Amino acid sequence: MPCPSRSDELVFFVNGRKVIERNADPEVTLLSFLRKNWILLVRVLARSVFALKLRLAVIMKLMRLTGTKYACGRGGCGACTVMVSKRDPTSQEIRHFSVTACLVPICSLYGAAVTTVEGVGSIKTRLHPVQERIAKSHGTQCGFCAPGMVMSLYTLLRNHPQPSEEHLLEALGGNLCRCTGYRPILASGKTFCLESNGCQQKGTGKCCLDLGEDDSSSLGRKSDICTELFVKEEFQPLDPTQELIFPPELLRMAENPEKRTLTFHGERVTWISPGTFKDLLELKAKYPEAPLILGNTSLGPAMRSKGHFHPILLSPARISELNVVSKTNDGLTIGAGCSLAQVKDILAERVSELPEEKTQTYRALLKHLKSLASQQIRNMASLGGHVISRHSYSDLNPILAVGNATLNLTSEEGTRQIPLSEHFLAGLASADLKPEEVLESVYIPHSQKWEFVSAFRQAQCQQNALPDVNAGMRVLFKEGTDIIEDLSITYGGVGAATVRAHKSCQQLLGRHWDELMLDEACRRLLDEVSIPGWAPGGRVEFKRTLIVSFFFKFYLQVLQELKSLVKPFPVPNNRRYPEISDRFLSALEDFPGTVSQGVQRYQSVDSHQPLQDPVGRPIMHLSGLKHTTGEAEFCDDIPVVDKELCMVLVTSAKAHAKIISIDLSEALEIPGVVDVITAKDIPGTNGTEDDKLLAVDEVLCVGQIICAVVAETDVQAKRAIEKIKITYEELEPIILTIEDAIKHNSFLCPERKLEQGNIEEAFEKVDQIVEGEVHVGGQEHFYMETQTVLVIPKTEDKELDIYVSSQDPAHVQKTVSSTLNIPSNRITCHVKRVGGGFGGKIGRPAVFGAIAAVGALKTGHPIRLVLDREDDMLITGGRHPLFGKYKVGFMNNGRIKALDIECFINGGCTLDDSELVTEFLILKLENAYKIRNLRFRGRACLTNLPSNTAFRGFGFPQGTLVTESCITAVAAKCGLPPEKIREKNMYRTVDKTIYKQAFNPENLIRCWNECLDTSSFHNRRMQVEEFNKKNYWKKRGIAVIPMKFSVGFVATSYHQAAALVHIYTDGSVLVTHGGNELGQGIHTKMLQVASRELKIPMSYLHICETSTATVPNTIATAASIGADTNGRAVQNACQILLKRLEPIIKKNPEGAWEEWIEAAFEQRISLSATGYFRGYKAFMDWEKGEGDPFPYYVYGAACSEVEIDCLTGAHKKIRTDIVMDACCSLNPAIDIGQVEGAFIQGMGLYTTEELKYSPEGVLYSRGPDEYKIPTISDVPEEFNVSLLPSSQTPLTLYSSKGLGESGMFLGSSVFFAITDAVAAARKERDIAEDFTVRSPATPEWVRMACADRFTEMRWSAPQADPQPIALSIERIPIVCLGPVPPQMVKARDPALLHRRNSSG
């Protein structure tokens, strides 16, 4: 079949308007097309207003749609979600489905209608209820995830206008949010749900809103306590008739489908889309190497990050034969082109039609189809693509294999069937497709009576996570017996391919289904399934344990079913089926996903407060609606400026090496490449001696920036960096772990120490002493908006405008000034809003700003630098991993007399904030406890890793985990519950801290007591114990944690703040201040302050941006104090202005604001004022170990309950109650949002977020697929947050407190609840109750800690290569790793994937 040399026109619709693309490039994704292109939209109007007759008018419009966001580019975060609508050729119905635009090639959209967030609604025209409700329910903070959330929810409502809560979880499971903690997003979604009845306190039998006499807590009794953060009655109803219709033109196209082959030629790749099956087969014969492209969820990521290249892509999207579904008496045939979402529906329908015995395989597949990837990916991925990709982690192939599925193949030669066998899965040529063959469909036979099929899977978290290990298992019994006639077991995630344990199964044929068989099966399975150390997703010992644990679950499941089935049959040979004790049945239950419920309580404002005064009210985030409509402009949404160029960074592939040479010649020859910026181009200073912006002759970590390519497009720049050749000479030593750093005496700064009492003497007098170690892993910020900067050089006086996503624009300005050797007054930094920072955008943006500025100066062009998620994670560092050792001396009653803690943090290769983090860590270690004899020491290790930096909580979340672990260890030794030890040792009266700062712990005690009350802690503790007695394989744990968190910086100068307030003659007011909007709602709070002070409604006020030109010399927005200090400055400016207006107001008290302003102008009274706050006093004398380092404390307490599955290590969060001392919250909706968001982020730190490095120091976890932040299904099933009422602090602005960081540590209540459950399991199994504490408590850690016969069995067969490939940086010394096959090296080692450019 000839392939035309000219491209066809690509026709599709975006937001109801036609797009005609004449030069569609197959390599362009929908995301970059929407964001970067000025799209020519053709609107065809059917009616002209001036003519009676119908006639056609064509409106051309150029459009750039930036509402759809980039955050990962791998389909893993949902930020780029859009809705695609197509007419289904079989059902003839319009199918609406969500997709991730970053994986959708535009060429796949022929004949489709795309709806983006801009097409759903807008502030300018009409808001969609989804947009309105997410915003008004406070479901946005930074707002970067909001358009994706809107699109997922919108698509759900297009298909189900009254969805179930299960639908809701499913639809939003693929959308990550790093700020909100999801609770408010769920709350908004639930307003559309059928069963949403408003009752929040599930299972307690009482309604949350009905705070009656039963509620024994003082929170419950208070009449001035509010539980509503938004008014549901205000919401517009959902009116499905108002939605965009499917374009009639596309309908016509679908009714008369184009049979001609369509071809789209790109720069490097040709896309061929045949119109008939015959043509497809002809093309496949002609281009046997060309892959078929369907969902592109496998091909796309491989092309993007593994360097796979296919010059020709064959798209069978228009071949209806691949979508045929046929039902027969003995099975089901599903077209290979059906999406996984369609497969799910098809199977669900079949299950509802057939008797249970026939649907075993279908139900097993359905189970995995619920958790496989996200809704978006399931909508895109095809059955054929899934089967053929043969990913080792495939969730469906193990089940299809045991279910004896066959593959129907077709080529020009004809058709044939091959089994989906272990040989096919292993990729053996004899069992595989021939290159010219196409998979037409998959046949899945029915199961039969006496046959049982099950599926198992364990992943880092429940939703949207690749499995660590999965399995499909099937057994067939001789009729009426428990004798195994056929057995099939297949595992995924255990090596390079899905593995079938064929030998073991054969050897078990003819055996009875009993304990003896179970033991033998486990032994044989472990013998047969050999797991290489490099297999991703956990250590070998964990995987081996899962192999047998899954089989044990299968054994029990089958036993249960067999027993019920066999009842009517006579028991052969008087055999008795083994009884399963009720305690063991808990092994069978999975944790179902449930939508979180809960109550948020806060104190209402005084009834005398004027209505106009917004302070203390739950005002929506100022940008909320702009976030949800996509109209909020983030840095990379700024339209391309004239002559703009792109910059991409080149980073070191070596952890410690000398740079011998850099060869740029080939890179500079790539078309479009303008320049490569190296250290030599820096006119001023290149960072500091120890922390260079661009490496000069030595690199200190993988990911260190060496140079930067400037090109016309980012694609060209990325191609160029592949061509840069850097020769290194490796240097010794390479230090990656804390243990290695200690060994090499490699530290960044001197030890910090605080001491009180006489620790040695105290240890002599105590009843008991315990020593222990605690390991806390690092954390990636994972702000949704990656680091972004746009530098625009001006023509005059070397002026520069810099638009940057930063928490500290003044630092960017300063760094650019010294790098370019240009005074600061020529450089203006602008921050409109930041898509999440969490500390990660304090120091780093200055580096990117400075490098981009060098590029701008050298080329004379504006430079845009937007980091890929991979680069962002590789380069920027994160939270410091920590290794802590403690020695604690206590009396038998639990009173702690002496505590000695020594902590080491992994600082990475430069100082950055590591010294400060060490100091904060030491200052905060005592948490809520008064211990007379204390010694705290801390040191930051210098290692060959990217420098770690500030992160929400600044050392507190890591350090205090050591203190709290110590308390748990004391409790275990005393045989008392941990909460008793906590209570016994807590500060009770006005006292002094270890650094001699006086404070009153009254609110700490109040929070603690309220938390115990509201959570019914003591009752629930008993219930947990009861549950644990009754269940062997599931255990519950409960923990309550107190918190004393110090707010602010340890320096008065860091608390200063300024504001500039202008009143214009029309009465409108422009407020500017030194804080940056990171999602924490600082601008909203500032306008609340200004509104109260000026006594005008918030509608008169506006904040445009933070800029170094309006408020100079600002302090980083950090340390939870931004709203407080900047609020003081705004207050000051407003008070100055009001004072000036006073005489005018006095003269005309009944006058309107506008009249007063006009009069003031007439009288030449300045309507502009600078406000200033000189800062809270704060200092610390480290010599003396004394000071007043913090302005004030935030107190809190959290209680969490979890249930763990001892066989898999999975856990579910049953309930969390938080009580936080916010004093008089400026805005309870925002503050509760901060508490919830930080709590969930903390929960991620302590349970799922695990950074993995290669032994060479290369970060493996560089995207959402390898690094798991919490998803919507991780929110506790019941999640209650209360702000402590009637609390005051005279020191701060309106008696409010900063809550930005403190909630983070409360996430540890989940961690301690998990360890409580693990301890219960260990106790029952008679294993030592004290165990090394390790955070995160991943499923792997939990499973291995719940040691049992299966964890012991893992050693029963020797493994060729038991060593892990990944290192935990906080502790594990470098080990000698086993060999890694070359193909895996390519797949696993990002340093070798692209641009990492060693000539060696």
Ligand SMILES: Cc1cc2nc3c(=O)[nH]c(=O)nc-3n(C[C@H](O)[C@H](O)[C@H](O)COP(=O)(O)OP(=O)(O)OC[C@H]3O[C@@H](n4cnc5c(N)ncnc54)[C@H](O)[C@@H]3O)c2cc1C
């Ligand atoms: C973010 C993300 C999360 C994921 N999570 C999971 C998970 O939890 N569990 C899991 O199991 N998987 C997961 N996956 C993998 C996903 O299931 C597969 O990528 C997907 O099923 C592949 O289907 P596709 O249509 O996108 O294939 P494509 O990428 O379009 O094609 C893949 C390959 O299949 C070949 N092919 C496709 N159709 C045919 C045919 N009819 N005949 C011959 N060859 C064909 C192509 O030539 C190509 O080589 C995830 C993927 C992503 C991106």
Ligand code: FES
């Ligand atoms: S950017 Fe597309 S899913 Fe993350």
Ligand code: FES
């Ligand atoms: S609001 Fe969701 S990522 Fe910031």
